[in-house]
Amino acid sequence: MEWFTPWFSASGYELSRLVLQRALATVYLVAFFSAAMQFRALLGEHGLLPAAAFVRRVPFKAAPSLFHWRCDDRVTGACAWAGVALAAAVVAGAADAVPLWASMVMWALLWVLYLSFVNVGQIFYGFGWESLLLEAGFLAIFLGNARTAPPVLTLWLMRWLLFRVEFGAGLIKWRGDQCWRDLTCLYYHHETQPMPGPLSWHFHHLSRRLHRIETGANHVAQLIVPFGLFFPQPIAGIAAGLIILTQLWLVLSGNFSWLNWLTIVLAFAAVDTSAISGAPSYGAVPPWFAVVVCVAALLIVVLSYWPARNLVSRTQQMNRSFNALHLVNTYGAFGSVTRVRQEIVLEGTDDERLTADTAWREYEFKGKPGDVRRLPRQFAPYHLRLDWQMWFAALSPAYTRGWFEPLVERLLVNDRPTLRLLRTNPFPEQPPTHVRALLYRYRFTTREERRETGAWWHRTFVREFLPPVHVSGERGNRTP
Incomplete structure (x- = not known):
């Protein structure tokens, strides 16, 4: 030939x-x-x-x-x-x-x-x-x-x-x-x-x-x-x-x-x-x-x-596979752009009884924003899959279906494989008694705010995303 x-x-x-x-x-x-x-x-x-x-x-x-x-x-x-x-x-x-x-x-x-x-x-x-x-x-x-x-x-x-x-x-x-x-x-x-x-x-x-x-x-x-x-x-x-x-x-x-x-x-x-x-x-x-x-x-x-x-097509779809072998797919991203950034912050406490004075400690993720003073890191091309899903979850609770509550349950028992997905575990000795999730609005600080505070982010509380959960998996009740 x-x-x-x-x-x-x-x-x-x-x-x-x-x-x-x-x-x-x-x-x-x-x-x-x-x-x-x-x-x-x-x-x-x-x-x-x-x-x-x-x-x-x-x-x-x-x-x-x-x-x-x-x-x-x-x-x-x-x-x-x-x-x-x-x-x-x-x-x-x-x-x-x-x-x-x-x-x-x-x-x-x-x-x-x-x-x-x-x-x-x-x-x-x-x-x-x-x-x-x-x-x-x-x-x-x-x-x-x-x-x-x-x-x-x-x-x-x-x-x-x-x-x-x-x-x-x-x-x-x-x-x-x-x-x-x-x-x-x-x-x-x-x-x-x-x-x-x-x-x-x-x-x-x-x-x-x-x-x-x-x-x-x-x-x-x-x-x-x-x-x-x-x-x-x-x-x-x-x-x-x-x-x-x-x-x-x-x-x-x-x-x-x-x-x-x-x-x-x-x-x-x-x-x-x-x-x-x-x-x-x-x-x-x-x-x-x-x-x-x-x-x-x-x-x-x-x-x-x-x-x-x-x-x-006028109804173009992005990131779709037309066969189970993922051959010859469609691609695309950010057909719409989010104007406001929201983040879910997971917190735990070792208090047996919840009160207005209960001290909550935050779990830090490796990539997604948390601590406002922490500079975002470069991880790509490595893919932090849980961090990405947390971004989607903040857009809509529909994205949490099936995996979010199991995540909280794993944190309540200090599940080691799950904790390895996170940057920090605020309860290294004993698991927390309760875990909750709060929703915050995050924005980048201005140049002036950055000089004054040293923070990269400014955040504002929006609402409770998930009420406190006991180790049993039941929702906790706050006492005023």
Whole structure:
């Protein structure tokens, strides 16, 4: 098939493929490490939403997962650490040191393992970047390794994925909140985003003129630039570079798990590096590999009908999968922007009897705002799943269904896996007798307030979110 090789293979993308694969494996490593650290407390046998109960009521066809055969803490933990080890091996170059078929098996195992977690993860794995990692990871199976040239078809499919990520996000904004169209959304977004980063306070205090420029630039980057990915070089490379710069700006301004990093990784599928990497020589494309890549490409083309239709629909949906394998999904975020930030603050006390003088102590989360003097931390690309759900819960009690009261119950008994999800435990010796939840309005301090108080946040009490709960699980009664 020597005649087929020049048509099938992409010359000049060898270095881009190397960066893309190693970076994608790094994202996989972070994702599996997140599962190793958090899955037991969130979805384990005694977790907030036990995965074992989920697989008993949901058939394999609806949610394919290895955990349908066995779902306990030992198996899920072993799979998470196996994913960490395999991803680390790929980062170190193992997939380039083995035959092509073995490399494809390694990437396929990463995909199957992570699919198994996502499909039983329920709301804790219901984020768009989970599907994005699975879709990118599936395409990576057909990207080849150092023994063969990068397939043109796979690189184009990755560009199509990147286009849907960016263009879908741009459309959902333009069709959504009015503030995106009048360029005012960033008056609020840096303050009200799910998990601000260490620079978010400074971004929020940029001038309103700069905020409007930011918003306008975002529309250009997401609604116009992605079309350049399908043009010949150097236009495609320039478009990829602009997308990378835009995503790095987002990395600096907040914590969005691995969404921005994975978008940056995908952009390398459009970067021609022949000027710096030369032109390595490869043998003929193995016939079986060409057939497999073509079949995979045909599958993606067929499955693209539903997300493509979604893009042009007036009722566009964001972050939706049209199949249980999470292949060819729709993406998008922040179609509406919250104007006011509210936070749920969990408190406990060791008083046996509640009075007006009862002393309450706060639980601190790792990422979400709590202590007004604590500077927001940088956690992305690591994903703090409970912190994100607490942001959703503050928007509406509907988001607490099924997991919030179990969380409070775990705090009442000092459940160690649950406490490891938090930054601090104010009751290290004995569990609290009561736990409650209060709702506060948070806003960034002004520059003057920051100088005077040293605080990054100012908060105002709104209402009681959950009345005090006893260790028995019953609601407590206050005495005046």
